[in-house]
Amino acid sequence: MKVHFKRAGIIGVGLIGSSFALALKKYGIVDEVWGYSNSGTSSKKALSLGIIDKVAINLKELTSNCELILVAIPVLAIPDVLFEVSQYVDEKTIVTDGGSTKHFVRDCHKYFKYKNFVGGHPIAGTEKSGPEAGFAELFENSVCIITPIEDTDKDKMEITINLWETIGMKVYSMSPEEHDRIMANISHMPHVIAYSLVDSVKDKYFDGMRITKLAGGGFKDFTRIAKSDDRMWTDIFLANRDFLLSSIDDFQESLNRLKTFIEQKDVVKIKDFLIETKKILLD
């Protein structure tokens, strides 16, 4: 089955929204894409770049005219937008989102009388933002998690899975809570850590030059994510606060264990620690 929609609507036309629009077109999934952004800046930019075909004047116009809607805005702003969308949406439309946390899914699901909201999270991105950073291949070979709940419309859920698969993603389905617990560990933690590592060297210089200038590829790969959008990541840290704090605890425990082995100059235990982690990555 190949999914097809006459018109898709993208709310928030940044990196994810514009890449999604481009991917929908590349794979022939839609005839047309409309966009809407709060300030109007990114949607107009996306229009001028040919990424979308029209800027909707408001959420009502967009929602009433599109059969597929992606909400791709900072995560704390999603619930209000979903509420407004739910007021205009008709039964045939699928509403999904790209939010990096899914804490709002159960509450927002209640807004949709046709049960046609399917929470989603394409785990793809770069450290860039804005419509000009978008590209159709962003999603290819990455993972997308969708987070339906017990009474989400099953057909809409299947179509949503099909849709993400069509644009190149490997799709997993799980509860919103499971999603947030996992993301705290593998997505939010690397950001917390990268920001903290950079912070810890901020006052360190060699010969008037920041020591970060002397860094090799390891440090650069490691801290690339600390250049990410600060509003987006502030939102995520707050939205997923509880799972994140628990992940930080787990990480601190692991770090303290390794630190103790180093303090004690315990060659065997250090080496075992390193060998074990390597195994996990190569598993």
Add this chain to the structure above:
Amino acid sequence: MKVHFKRAGIIGVGLIGSSFALALKKYGIVDEVWGYSNSGTSSKKALSLGIIDKVAINLKELTSNCELILVAIPVLAIPDVLFEVSQYVDEKTIVTDGGSTKHFVRDCHKYFKYKNFVGGHPIAGTEKSGPEAGFAELFENSVCIITPIEDTDKDKMEITINLWETIGMKVYSMSPEEHDRIMANISHMPHVIAYSLVDSVKDKYFDGMRITKLAGGGFKDFTRIAKSDDRMWTDIFLANRDFLLSSIDDFQESLNRLKTFIEQKDVVKIKDFLIETKKILLD
């Protein structure tokens, strides 16, 4: 001035040693490269790959016949090898190394009656190891730190700088202690952290699958370095123990600050933290 040597000798023909051999040839710096490795495995492999031209039968043969010697072996094994090399080395020869810590430089300097040992650290590498992983371009556009001390032979030091520059590196000169302090922060810490993060998720699964399988590019970039050679990194952690423990303390302090802001749901402080770190990276 273009440096030229009749014959270079590489002790330890792994990623760094073989890349160095290939770079020396690419830039026409040497006529010939000899190699020596403890087990004989990597030097024979490098010979069969055409990376070196001869396997020396022992350190004496290599040292007596080469005008430029690079010691590129696990850091804790360097002092013993330098001692042996110093017994056979003549005045015209330059001896340098690629060790990731420079804690041994002052002691080993004393072995060399001609003051012709110049400690060095090309900050380049990949997560791979062995001669087959080597490539001539490994060093291009990366930083090399050399760590002469007060009475290191000045001519030999200049030639060593010139050498690394010729194969594409930006060279900085500093004391061994300064080097180790900086590397603890920007090179050794990312490894400590990456290993600890992977350790902290090692028992976490979704549907029988390790949650690391769901990770996006951030996590992968982040943990790539945790696939590095475990012996090498055990050595480094021990060799640079004191500076590293101090860097871990600094990092833990930064992490605890960010954690507290998240606990307190302090939007402004989280955002400031993120904005400040981004500034440092873009500086």
